[in-house]
Amino acid sequence: MATSEQFMARANLFMQAIVDWEQQLPDLSWQELAGVTRVGQAAVFSIDMINGFCHKGALASPRVEAIIPMVVDVFEGAYAAGVRDFILAQDSHTPESVEFASFPPHCQAGTSEAENIPELANLPFADLYKIVPKNSLSAFHGTGLGNWLEERADLQVAIVVGDCTDLCVYQTAMHLRLHANAHNLPLRVIVPANAVHTYDTPVATAAELGIHAHDSEVLHLLFLHHMSLNGIEVVRAIK
Template sequence: MEQLEQNTRSVEQFLQRSAPFLTAVASWEQQLSDLSWQSLQTEAEQGKVAVFSIDMVNGFCHEGPLSSSRVKGIIPEVVNVFEQAYRIGVRQFVMAQDSHTPESIEFADFPPHCQVNTSEAENIPELANLPFAHLYTTIAKNSLNAFHGTELAAWLDEHKDLSTVIVVGDCTDLCVYQTAMHLKLHANAYNLPLRVIVPANAVQTYDTPVEVAQEIGALAHDGDVLNLIFLYHMYLNGIEVVRKVNG
């Protein structure tokens, strides 16, 4: 009983200490500014801007055990990023997409999903049917990090003249975070002046409430909290987090 009381007090103290910080992070998110497409047009016309779409596949949007209404909800914003980027001259579109082997080790942590040669692993039709879809560079990945075990690192080495990469998709705290951080840290390591931009309205993560997690024997995952915290953490590491790109 004494140990239980100590644990309870420890949790209460942690929550009390964390409240000011969480309030500050929420306030930061509310004050995010927009970025203008016009400000990127010259670089785009020079071939120096790319859009990275992360896991906008059927298995996270439309079907399967990991499909999420939260992720599905950003489809219009992601499509808008693609259309507006193309309008200003962007021709580099990288589609990093889960395409797991049947024996994927990741299935120990997540239910089997987006397996090779299934509809779950296919690009969502909202992006696949855009008239410039032939420009897409598709990177099939078997882990959260699109640079491990893929040809994406070689692609990045071939595009050292990039000045800006816009990252959209899901999940904010998983594959989006891994991609954006890799891009930024790679640029830092080689002193490359690469801007990595994440529009908050075009990324999202899933939600598993505590009570649901307890019922199904999974880890709880608060989508609102983790989406916010990982946006903030990317910002702390030099990634430009904006509310949206418009105009």
């Protein structure tokens, strides 16, 4: 078993490799996707872009709020390219949600925290949104979204944006990837790194509060890298 010094040396080398990998991420253009953005062949999955993670509440994060313009760009670019399936998976917790044992109460059904951020709600094609309320980190457990996916055998591209990179975004992107793998479907699952992020709890703050530390930059990169290892297309941006 490695000593703590050996472990840190390996960790530093590995993290430097991931930083180098991230710096070389390519951009993707809507023109490159033009052949598969017709109705029924492409979808945008927006994860938890709601007030309770962006603008107000115990779990609102400035890092997540900062990706709003890039998420809006993806929505507008996708619509202009012909995409008409916009799946908005959003926390809508019951008051007795067992998830509140792990996270502070947040985004409860019927509150403004569980509502769309206005930046998305006010887009002119918002009537196309399929809102998927969820009571867990997964957009596919207890929501019926799995049935929607089963009916979309022609789906060629799934673009995933939102928060958090290491939690709900990861769960959604991996479910899509594993579903396609299991059924031998040629589905491209794409995550633009500039349109996803996660929250930050520094080590010192965590120690003071007696909770788990959560370094947003480290976990954001680690989970982008892990998604890439599993066949998800991680790009810098879609332009």
